[in-house]
Amino acid sequence: MRLKLQERIELLLRLGEYMGGNAAEWEAVKSKAYVVNNWFTREFTDLAVENIRTAFLQPAALLGLAGRYNLPEEQPHPKKVGLVLAGNIPLVGFHDVLCTFLSGHDAWIKPSSKDEALLLHLVGKITEWRPEAAPSLEVRERLNGAEAFIATGSNNTSRYFEHYFARFPHIIRKNRTSVAVLDGTESAGELEKLADDICQYFGLGCRNVTALRVPKDYDFVPLLRALDKYSELKHHNKFRNNYDYNLAVHILNNKFYMSNDVVLLVEHESPFAPISQVHYQFYEDRATAVAELEGRSDIQCLVGRGLLPFGEAQMPAADTYADGVDTLQFLSSL
Structure with missing residues (x-):
């Protein structure tokens, strides 16, 4: 039965x-x-x-x-x-x-x-x-x-x-991966929640933020301070091995990077970043940057003001479907 x-x-x-x-x-x-x-x-x-x-x-x-x-x-x-x-x-x-x-x-x-x-x-x-x-x-x-x-x-x-x-x-x-769009006026609390979106699960999930879009002259220091919330990650052997490897690559290639000794921030166009690293790009117009990201098929979440709220990337609802494909609708149609 x-x-x-x-x-x-x-x-x-x-x-x-x-x-x-x-x-x-x-x-x-x-x-x-x-x-x-x-x-x-x-x-x-x-x-x-x-x-x-x-x-x-x-x-x-x-x-x-x-x-x-x-x-x-x-x-x-x-x-x-x-x-x-x-x-x-x-x-x-x-x-x-x-x-x-x-x-x-x-x-x-x-x-x-x-x-x-x-x-x-x-x-x-x-x-x-x-x-x-x-x-x-x-x-x-x-x-x-x-x-x-x-x-x-x-x-x-x-x-x-x-x-x-x-x-x-x-x-x-x-x-798929996720991207945060910042305007430079985010509060310390919002940046701390963004740190959750970046660092929870070591950044391994498709809903983890692995890339940022920021305005010209963006000040990264408050974000780096917020990422200190996850300073314990540097004591995790697998994560630290990835960090040390990526850091060595940037040093050997004389590549500019920023870091709080836990997360590397690197300017790069790809929204996909290796473990322990977050990519960023500058934008001229925020609305244009959002529209371009919304048009991509490899972006799972867009985080930011007016988008998915900071800190909620890893909190999907029961009717939030991966890749935007309605699983229950598919199953109901069989």
């Missing part, structure tokens, strides 16, 4: 309560996630978990999605949906799993090896509580037989996805 919509919602709400608790096995899994992938520090794992709990796994959010998409109480023609998940930040693929499960289709989950521990544990808790949910949440090494696909990867892997999944309904996600 398949679970009805209300039963699926109740399970997701129970999962949210579990994620907010400190059960010994949950604490152990979060510790294991760090051992497997040192980028998943306890601080950032807890941050990801809390954002998921408060934004996705709440009655208003789940009922709102169910009502907006007119999700059926019981899916009359459930499809097997292959989910190829990313692993750059903790539980980054959770939203795809949630949407597929909520829609009533069967999620065939292929997690990233970088983010297996957390996701597999949470899926396992749902099927432990309700064994009937097992067909709807299946972890698989191979996705042969799936009838639709949602796959997240790099620009390179996306070409393979497009080839392999061409004859199936699909969503293919590529590399």
Whole structure:
């Protein structure tokens, strides 16, 4: 017997309560996630978990999605949906799993090896509580037989996805990043929130700000001071190795840079920056700069006044969809 919509919602709400608790096995899994992938520090794992709990796994959010998409109480023609998940930040693929499960289709989950521990544990808790949910949440090494696909990867892997999944309904996600547009009058509080957008998850997420657009004669000193909020990152071995490498490259190439010993600010046209580095470019007219960025397909978020508020880049709502592609609309159309 398949679970009805209300039963699926109740399970997701129970999962949210579990994620907010400190059960010994949950604490152990979060510790294991760090051992497997040192980028998943306890601080950032807890941050990801809390954002998921408060934004996705709440009655208003789940009922709102169910009502907006007119999700059926019981899916009359459930499809097997292959989910190829990313692993750059903790539980980054959770939203795809949630949407597929909520829609009533069967999620065939292929997690990233970088983010297996957390996701597999949470899926396992749902099927432990309700064994009937097992067909709807299946972890698989191979996705042969799936009838639709949602796959997240790099620009390179996306070409393979497009080839392999061409004859199936699909969503293919590529590399994206985020940009902040500043006007030079931001308060210390706003810049501190921008530091969150830049440094949370070590800057590894597509919603992390990796580039800035600033006016001519912009004073970078207040921003560098705000970035001191994350001075502890320099004690993280992997992050520090990246910083030292990038710093050495700039010194050897006699390249101008600015730094607070944690983040390097470098003038560069690309919105994509290596770990520990943020690119900036000057603009003549802010509105023109915003319009140019809005026209790009590789920008996930635009942060700034009149745009996504500072400090909210890593706080997507339940109906905020990666790459701007409506996942639940796609699933509802299958």
